[in-house]
Amino acid sequence: MTNPGMDADIYDAFIEQLQRYVRERLIPAEDQLEELGRVPDDILAEMRDMGLFGVTMPEQYGGAGMNISQYVGFIREIAYASPAYRSIVSINIGMVCKSLLGFGTEQQKEYWLPKLATGSIAAFGLTEPDSGSDSAAMKTRAVRDGNGYVLNGTKRYITNAPFADMILVMARTNAEPLPKNAHVSAFLVPRDAPGVSIGKPDGKMGQAGSQIADVILEDVHVDGDALLGGEEGIGFRAAMQSLDNGRLSVAAASVGYAKRMLDAGLKYAMERKAFGEPIANFQLIQAMLADSKAEIYAADCMLNDACARADRGEKILVEAAATKMFASEMCGRVADRVVQIHGGAGYLKEYLAERFYRDCRIYRIYEGTTQIQQLVIAKNMIRDYAG
Amino acid sequence: MKILVPVKRVLDYNVKPRVKADGTGVDLANVKMSMNPFDEIGVEEAIRLKEKGVATEIVAVSVGPAKAQETLRTALAMGADRAILVQTDDEVEPLALAKIFKAIADAEAPGLVILGKQAIDGDNNQTGQMLAALTGWAQGTFASAVNVEGDHVSVTREVDGGLETVKLKLPAIVTTDLRLNEPRYASLPNIMKAKSKPLDTKTPADYGVDTAPRVKTVKVSEPPVRSAGVKVADVDDLVAKLKAIGVHS
Ligand SMILES: Cc1cc2nc3c(=O)[nH]c(=O)nc-3n(C[C@H](O)[C@H](O)[C@H](O)COP(=O)(O)OP(=O)(O)OC[C@H]3O[C@@H](n4cnc5c(N)ncnc54)[C@H](O)[C@@H]3O)c2cc1C
Ligand SMILES: Cc1cc2nc3c(=O)[nH]c(=O)nc-3n(C[C@H](O)[C@H](O)[C@H](O)COP(=O)(O)OP(=O)(O)OC[C@H]3O[C@@H](n4cnc5c(N)ncnc54)[C@H](O)[C@@H]3O)c2cc1C
Numbered sequence: 263m264t265n266p267g268m269d270a271d272i273y274d275a276f277i278e279q280l281q282r283y284v285r286e287r288l289i290p291a292e293d294q295l296e297e298l299g300r301v302p303d304d305i306l307a308e309m310r311d312m313g314l315f316g317v318t319m320p321e322q323y324g325g326a327g328m329n330i331s332q333y334v335g336f337i338r339e340i341a342y343a344s345p346a347y348r349s350i351v352s353i354n355i356g357m358v359c360k361s362l363l364g365f366g367t368e369q370q371k372e373y374w375l376p377k378l379a380t381g382s383i384a385a386f387g388l389t390e391p392d393s394g395s396d397s398a399a400m401k402t403r404a405v406r407d408g409n410g411y412v413l414n415g416t417k418r419y420i421t422n423a424p425f426a427d428m429i430l431v432m433a434r435t436n437a438e439p440l441p442k443n444a445h446v447s448a449f450l451v452p453r454d455a456p457g458v459s460i461g462k463p464d465g466k467m468g469q470a471g472s473q474i475a476d477v478i479l480e481d482v483h484v485d486g487d488a489l490l491g492g493e494e495g496i497g498f499r500a501a502m503q504s505l506d507n508g509r510l511s512v513a514a515a516s517v518g519y520a521k522r523m524l525d526a527g528l529k530y531a532m533e534r535k536a537f538g539e540p541i542a543n544f545q546l547i548q549a550m551l552a553d554s555k556a557e558i559y560a561a562d563c564m565l566n567d568a569c570a571r572a573d574r575g576e577k578i579l580v581e582a583a584a585t586k587m588f589a590s591e592m593c594g595r596v597a598d599r600v601v602q603i604h605g606g607a608g609y610l611k612e613y614l615a616e617r618f619y620r621d622c623r624i625y626r627i628y629e630g631t632t633q634i635q636q637l638v639i640a641k642n643m644i645r646d647y648a649g
Numbered sequence: 650m651k652i653l654v655p656v657k658r659v660l661d662y663n664v665k666p667r668v669k670a671d672g673t674g675v676d677l678a679n680v681k682m683s684m685n686p687f688d689e690i691g692v693e694e695a696i697r698l699k700e701k702g703v704a705t706e707i708v709a710v711s712v713g714p715a716k717a718q719e720t721l722r723t724a725l726a727m728g729a730d731r732a733i734l735v736q737t738d739d740e741v742e743p744l745a746l747a748k749i750f751k752a753i754a755d756a757e758a759p760g761l762v763i764l765g766k767q768a769i770d771g772d773n774n775q776t777g778q779m780l781a782a783l784t785g786w787a788q789g790t791f792a793s794a795v796n797v798e799g800d801h802v803s804v805t806r807e808v809d810g811g812l813e814t815v816k817l818k819l820p821a822i823v824t825t826d827l828r829l830n831e832p833r834y835a836s837l838p839n840i841m842k843a844k845s846k847p848l849d850t851k852t853p854a855d856y857g858v859d860t861a862p863r864v865k866t867v868k869v870s871e872p873p874v875r876s877a878g879v880k881v882a883d884v885d886d887l888v889a890k891l892k893a894i895g896v897h898s
Contacts (some may be wrong), residue, residue: 272840275722278683279834287834312835326837 265573268331273345276326280339283312288343295471299463300425301350301485309381314340314351316379319359328329330507333568334514338565341518345621346471348515350383353422354428356511358384358430361448361500365491373429374450385426385453386503387417387477394419395634397432398443398498402479404433409434409486413449413457417477419628423460424473426453431479432501435494448490448497457482468620507532508629509586510568515624516593517561522594523618527600530615534605541583541603557596561589580642587635590625650797651706652695654729655750656688657711657837659770672868675770684720686832687765689727690825693832694763694795696728703797706730708757712749713835714738718848721802725843726835732848737860743771744862745853747779752856759820761802765789766824777824787817790868791826 267273270328291305302311309315318333319325328336333355359378359559362371378384393399402415413433429451436445451458461476486492490500528551531542541547568581597619601608608615626632660666661681669676684692698704709724711717712735721732735749754762767774781788789795789804795811796803797819805814807826833845853860881887891897 267843268841271722274846275719275726275835276837278722279726279836279840283834308834311836312834313839317837326841600801642686 263574265575268327268333268575272326273332273335273550277335277339279386280312280314280336283308283559284339284343286377288340292344292471295344296348299470300472300473301346301471306350307522309351315354315381318355319375320363323371324379325375327439330510330572331566334510334565334569336510337514338518338562341515342522344471345469345515345519345624348511349421349469349472351509352508352515353386354378354381354384356506356507357386359430360504360507361490362450362471364503365448365496365500366450367492369487370450370490370492375637377427383422383425385420385422385429385477386501386504387420387423387431389417389419391416391418392432397501397629398439398446400432400434400446402431402433403437404435404447404449405519406580410484411449411486411489413451413479413482413484415479416455417479419464419474421472421474422562423475423477424463429458429477430490431477431496437496437548440495443498445493446498446501447494448500449484449488450490451479451482451484451488455482455484466610467623475513492623503638505629506572506582509582509635510565510572512629513561513565513568513582513585513589513648516589516622517565519556519618519622520554520558520561520589520593520596522552523596523600523622524558524613526614526618527551527554527596527603530607531603547603550603554596554597554599557592561585561592564617583630583635583638586629587632587639590622591632593622593625650698650704651708651757651859652698652704653708653710653750653754653759653762653763654688654691654695654724654875655710655712655746655762655776656692656710657685657737657768657770658717659685659768659835661853662769668869668871672870673868674869681875682712682716682720684723685765685768685770687769687825687827688765689832690827690829691765691823692724692727692729692858693830694823694825695761696833698723698761698795699728700769706761708733708759709810710735710750710753712741712746712853721848722843723835724841725846725848726840727833728839729846731846734848734850735853735856736850737853739860740862741853741860742862742864743773743775744779744863745858746776747783748858749787749853749856750776751783752858754780761797761819761821761823762786763795763823763825766826777822781822784820784822786822787818788819788822788824789815790824792823793826793828795823795829878893 294302317328318334321327388397388626390400404411404413431449431451432446434445435447439445457480459478463473463475531547532540534541564585568578568585572578601615601619604615607613661683664680666675695707707729709721709729709732711721764777791807792804793807794805799815800819802821803814803816805812
């Protein structure tokens with residue numbers, strides 16, 4: 263069954279407005295964003311008014327009902343600006359709403375989705391100090407207590423934690439590992455629940471406008487209705503399904519940002535002169551421009567194909583992993599070339615190339631490192647061969 | 650009070666125009682089109698007047714091809730209440746446009762008509778003035794501020810050497826300049842809502858207007874490429890150069 267998403271003419275009209283908004287508002291606010299360490303309040307208010315938090319939500323919960331292709335197209339546009347803007351919307355949409363839509367009870371959807379669609383900020387708590395790639399090895403415990411649960415543990419590197427209104431926390435409801443990671447459950451935890459504290463924001467290499475921090479859970483009592491889907495053991499499945507979406511989102515972010523970098527690289531190459539002519543005239547510079555253009559195009563095509571498959575209802579585990587891996591690695595290569603094209607200027611804070619280079623490094627790490635994507639792809643190949 | 654806001658679909662302001670090989674006009678095939686920026690400012694001003702409680706209804710009008718519907722939908726998504734498309738594939742000149750707007754103004758009886766001072770394609774800067782002449786209404790062109798007070802509107806105009814404020818009796822014609830306001834972006838929820846707002850389709854003939862051109866375009870060509878400048882060593886050199894090309898004796 264194909265998901266047609268929202269009407270194409272409405273979508274196109276929205277993308278047109280968004281492209282302008284990105285270029286006329288979000289990009290000019292980047293310096294302020296970096297300085298503040300978060301999305302400026304007026305911009306965040308505009309992003310809410312523009313309806314950016316509800317794009318994939320069904321209309322009944324106050325959203326616009328985009329399908330995956332449309333959502334990814336939206337991310338690609340917003341990611342032309344600083345990655346921090348994507349981070350603030352995509353955790354809501356791609357991770358938390360996706361989990362709620364896929365696994366939440368009707369009551370949970372009715373309570374949370376309209377809030378999230380209008381821009382309450384969400385965080386996704388999977389990683390821990392001792393478990394990242396091997397996330398099922400998490401230590402955070404949820405122990406039954408009457409009708410509800412008591413949560414204890416620490417989540418690490420949690421994007422948006424310092425300003426989140428709610429956190430989707432993955433925790434074990436079983437001390438022993440169970441088949442299919444059924445020891446993991448997911449909990450919808452309000453940020454202000456007693457016992458929840460947020461660590462000091464971590465200093466990072468890039469994306470100064472986005473924040474990550476520890477989420478510390480000390481005897482946090484939640485009601486039974488905080489358990490996602492009202493069912494123990496589905497937390498890992500929910501997280502992995504969100505990650506499929508998240509991987510496409512990171513791939514789209516890589517493509518959007520790579521386009522921005524290449525535009526800057528081309529502009530510099532056309533304007534900068536060496537040996538009496540624009541450096542764009544030199545074939546070695548042209549090779550860097552051409553390789554970047556071709557690789558962006560390839561990643562874009564992979565994304566379009568993976569999204570179309572997902573919208574047709576196909577499982578896209580391998581496609582999502584391959585697209586995320588290729589697009590994020592591609593983005594890193596483009597960033598490196600764009601620094602190179604800038605020569606000495608590429609190494610200086612004064613030029614954007616230096617920031618681009620730092621900002622996009624994380625794309626190869628979160629939502630599954632490149633190595634984890636390789637594992638996913640190869641494991642499936644081997645399993646299919648074995649039959 | 651009702652406000653009428655004409656909006657034109659033009660080549661997007663970010664697109665570099667290219668002249669057709671046969672010199673008959675600008676190539677519009679497969680290029681991005683959007684609302685004339687001065688008209689966007691007009692729509693925004695009308696919405697602000699409505700938000701202030703001065704206006705009660707905003708009617709957007711476009712004369713152009715079927716695709717101009719998209720431009721009207723943008724106006725509706727920004728906040729106009731309904732739209733009229735006067736559909737024609739002809740190039741409509743300012744006088745014929747003014748006649749169509751006059752006919753619509755007669756039917757709708759708006760308190761204000763807010764037009765862009767010009768469209769960025771033809772740069773004619775005529776339609777508003779012609780409409781004022783045809784209706785006999787007062788006009789405030791190149792507006793950088795618009796304030797409605799009772800049965801008057803005061804319009805601050807950007808003129809050579811500064812600002813001039815005129816007080817006009819309503820109904821009146823206003824044309825917008827760039828500094829009047831910063832138009833809002835249409836939000837996704839409003840774009841969705843705009844789809845169900847009314848949009849009437851008419852033709853110039855419905856208003857009894859003949860759009861046959863009165864101006865013949867002889868040839869359209871790219872502007873000449875600017876030749877590179879020359880560096881002069883000092884004032885004497887400059888004077889000598891100017892003498893050589895005959896601009897200084
Ligand atoms: C800026 C930022 C934002 C983040 N946001 C969030 C968030 O919002 N929510 C959240 O839950 N997490 C978040 N994370 C955590 C992120 O998902 C993890 O950092 C990532 O999954 C890697 O885990 P790790 O850091 O523990 O690395 P490790 O798992 O320790 O990996 C270290 C290295 O070992 C490699 N490796 C691990 N296992 C294998 C294997 N089996 N085979 C081959 N190589 C392997 C990895 O590829 C990597 O190169 C964020 C991290 C950062 C830096
Ligand atoms: C941290 C730092 C420290 C420095 N320290 C010193 C110092 O102590 N003393 C000093 O004198 N300089 C110093 N420099 C300057 C440095 O040596 C230059 O930045 C470097 O030589 C590159 O020159 P450029 O920046 O002008 O780049 P450009 O020459 O403008 O090069 C831009 C791009 O064009 C390419 N390019 C240029 N010509 C061609 C061609 N013909 N064919 C193909 N590609 C071409 C380059 O490879 C590069 O990719 C320093 C620079 C930095 C960033």
